[in-house]
Amino acid sequence: MPKPPAAEVEAGGRVVRVSSPDRVIYEATDRTPEVTKLMVAEYFASVDDGLMRALRDRPTALERWTSGVRPGMKLATGPQDKDADAFYQKRVPKGAPDYVETVQVTFPSGRTADEICPTEIAVPVWCAHMGTLVFHPWPVRRDDVDHPDELRIDLDPQPGTTFADAVRVAGVARELLEELGITGYPKTSGNRGVHIFVRIKPEWEFTDLRHAAIGFGRELARRDGGVTVDWWKEERGERIFVDYNQNNRDRTIASAYSLRPLPGAPVSTPVTWEELAGITDPAEYNLFTVPDRVRDGDPWATIDDTAYSLEPLLRLWEELPGGELNFPPDYPKMPGEPPRVQPSKKNALNWEDDGVTRRE
Missing domain, CATH: 3.90.920.10 (DNA primase, PRIM domain)
Structure with missing residues (x-):
């Protein structure tokens, strides 16, 4: 069977090509219809202002679910997860269009990578074409990647x-x-x-x-x-x-207006404090409902004011x-860090009360 023709999505004055537009990314639930790859791309274009407020000029890792989201699918969190269905893309993918800009970041290991640095809404839309659902921006800007803002x-x-x-x-x-x-x-x-x-x-x-x-x-x-x-x-x-x-x-944390790989295509959604106090079911904020919210403005519109x-x-x-306190296990041993041993696995004969190894 021949592949369906690619679709096009208008994003900030650019036309972005989306291959396999009919691929089902989220299956239908009792509350939401199915979501196709084209719908994901169109969703990102529809939340332009808020999404770019979260991503603009930030090195950003991509969480790619190229086959869609299904029960039992697994996200790779390390090289041991060779059979995972989804993965993090920390380096700019090959074949990226020329409007996809990058910035170099340094990891705790000392290694470096050129990560995508979104500067316009066409970039997240192109990322949707690549199967991205979640954006993971660093808390820094491209002009100073070592000092968080x-x-x-x-x-x-x-x-x-x-x-x-x-x-x-x-x-x-x-x-x-x-x-x-x-x-x-x-x-x-x-x-x-x-x-x-x-x-x-x-x-x-x-x-x-x-x-x-x-x-x-x-x-x-x-x-x-x-x-x-x-x-x-x-x-x-x-x-x-x-x-x-x-x-x-x-x-990193999933950005504002990112989708999440859960049934119903939920969205990490900015809200006012008053709205938050009244939410009983966060799944109500999803790909189908959030675009209507942003037409009335982004609750985070003033976040950059101060x-x-x-x-x-x-x-x-x-x-x-x-x-x-303890660092994540993939970090090198850090100054002043407590021993990386579960409290229940410590041998009382080998540890002082303050957790410092005995020297015997």
């Missing part, structure tokens, strides 16, 4: 907790930010969590950004017993985990007890 607070529900718990904790987070003189911008994660973004002055290193997130998380946990910054899952309990490590170099200092959050890091 964005703090990301990831409120991650643990087993036994719900989206409603994440919304409650987000309300406490809002109060804390306001006490510190900072305005945060919330969005749904597209699943069960809540993300809060804060624009900051690009004057600090990634280690400072991470420490600011830890300090904020600790104060949040002090105010609400349903919050934790414990890295080891066995210690988190039924609480909302503030994933401070999302503020490390080369750690860049805040990290100093108030770094004071929390310095003043609250606890010290350094």
